[in-house]
Amino acid sequence: MAAKDSPLKQFEIDPISNIELGGYNISFTNSSFAMLITVLVITLFLTLTVNTRSIIPSRLQLISELMYNFIAQLLSDTVGDNGKRYFPFVFSLFMFVLIGNMVGMVPYQFTFTSHIIVTFALAAVVFIGVTILGFINHGIKFFTFFYIPGVPFYMHPLLIPIEVISYLSRPISLSVRLFANMLAGHTLLKVFAGFVVSMPFFTGVFPLAFIVALTGLEILIAFLQAYVFAILTCLYINDAYHLH
Amino acid sequence: MPQLNPEFFVSQLFWLAVFFTFLFVFLWRVSLPRIATVLEKRQNKIDENLSSAKELQEQAMEIEKKINDQINKAKLETDEKIKETINALQENVSSQLSSLDKDLEKKVSDAEKEILKSKDDQMKNINNEIVNITKLTVGKITDIELSDNELNKVIETQKGSFN
Numbered sequence: 029m030a031a032k033d034s035p036l037k038q039f040e041i042d043p044i045s046n047i048e049l050g051g052y053n054i055s056f057t058n059s060s061f062a063m064l065i066t067v068l069v070i071t072l073f074l075t076l077t078v079n080t081r082s083i084i085p086s087r088l089q090l091i092s093e094l095m096y097n098f099i100a101q102l103l104s105d106t107v108g109d110n111g112k113r114y115f116p117f118v119f120s121l122f123m124f125v126l127i128g129n130m131v132g133m134v135p136y137q138f139t140f141t142s143h144i145i146v147t148f149a150l151a152a153v154v155f156i157g158v159t160i161l162g163f164i165n166h167g168i169k170f171f172t173f174f175y176i177p178g179v180p181f182y183m184h185p186l187l188i189p190i191e192v193i194s195y196l197s198r199p200i201s202l203s204v205r206l207f208a209n210m211l212a213g214h215t216l217l218k219v220f221a222g223f224v225v226s227m228p229f230f231t232g233v234f235p236l237a238f239i240v241a242l243t244g245l246e247i248l249i250a251f252l253q254a255y256v257f258a259i260l261t262c263l264y265i266n267d268a269y270h271l272h
Numbered sequence: 273m274p275q276l277n278p279e280f281f282v283s284q285l286f287w288l289a290v291f292f293t294f295l296f297v298f299l300w301r302v303s304l305p306r307i308a309t310v311l312e313k314r315q316n317k318i319d320e321n322l323s324s325a326k327e328l329q330e331q332a333m334e335i336e337k338k339i340n341d342q343i344n345k346a347k348l349e350t351d352e353k354i355k356e357t358i359n360a361l362q363e364n365v366s367s368q369l370s371s372l373d374k375d376l377e378k379k380v381s382d383a384e385k386e387i388l389k390s391k392d393d394q395m396k397n398i399n400n401e402i403v404n405i406t407k408l409t410v411g412k413i414t415d416i417e418l419s420d421n422e423l424n425k426v427i428e429t430q431k432g433s434f435n
Contacts, residue, residue, distance in 0.1 A: 036274060039275055041274060049286075053283055054282060054283045056287065059283075060283070066291070074307070078306045083313055092303075092307055093310065096304065116299055116304055120292070144276075146284055
């Protein structure tokens with residue numbers, strides 16, 4: 029357990045209500061609460077802003093449409109026509125990570141995307157789904173994915189293991205990227221927040237100014253990481269369709 | 273590091289599964305179809321407007337063509353009218369000119385005739401005067417009475433050498 033003023037204290041999970049199911053602790057925690065807020069924000073926003081279904085959109089409706097078009101464009105650019113059926117999944121993933129990151133930017137709010145178990149679970153869903161998709165599309169031929177054509181034959185004993193390892197490390201890189209970014213950003217904010225309090229006289233305004241700038245950067249990173257998560261998912265789906 | 277504490281792993285996974293599944297199903301079944309409907313409706317409206325604009329443009333072009341045709345026709349008609357009028361005027365002028373020429377010619381020939389006539393008359397008078405003067409002069413100088421006929425004969429013969 030972290031000490032009282034540790035910058036990592038913000039990542040501690042506090043149960044709000046203790047629930048146990050079949051011997052497992054499935055307590056509703058501050059992390060679950062943040063997820064609930066995230067899901068509520070997404071569903072309410074996307075439902076209420078498009079409620080009027082007006083042809084000339086209001087500003088809020090336009091935001092929903094922009095997000096829709098953004099992911100639709102991303103998916104059609106990377107996967108093409110095959111990608112349309114994965115649109116709801118990629119869109120949910122993008123919105124969940126994006127709003128999860130944004131909810132984490134609210135002071136005193138928990139950031140569930142800074143927990144490796146959450147990001148790993150999301151990445152694992154993508155990884156397993158894409159692998160199953162690859163086998164459905166190509167059957168046993170999917171293994172030729174690890175075989176790079178146009179390379180001298182004596183390189184294959186080296187390259188095939190590398191390809192396999194890089195494929196298997198996809199969920200790890202995908203999850204650790206998001207987790208580490210969120211962890212580092214929030215830790216840094218907390219460290220500088222500590223400086224604001226502990227520095228003498230008015231010198232605390234300097235770290236405060238830094239926090240303001242860093243908050244802007246963190247919001248950018250929150251968006252960027254959600255985008256990266258979504259685009260990598262799209263690329264993996266594309267790989268399941270088009271082998272080398 | 274609280275992230276590596278497995279105490280709440282199951283809880284996190286459970287609630288993640290619950291909330292993410294709910295989000296996925298909700299977006300898939302409710303939100304995204306709604307947005308898709310709106311976008312489709314807008315695209316339809318835009319297509320409709322574009323096609324009607326195209327139609328109107330075609331109509332406008334047709335009307336313009338008709339107007340141009342009519343203008344061309346009117347121009348041709350006007351040109352024809354102008355040509356006709358010019359021709360008619362030219363004919364009129366040339367006929368008037370020729371009648372004027374005729375008049376003038378007639379007048380000139382009349383005048384010539386008159387001049388000739390008066391010349392003859394004057395010549396006759398001159399002859400008479402010459403006869404009279406000669407008669408008087410000869411009478412005064414020689415007391416010879418010359419008849420008019422004789423004098424005229426002489427004058428006629430002399431006239432040839434004068435001319």
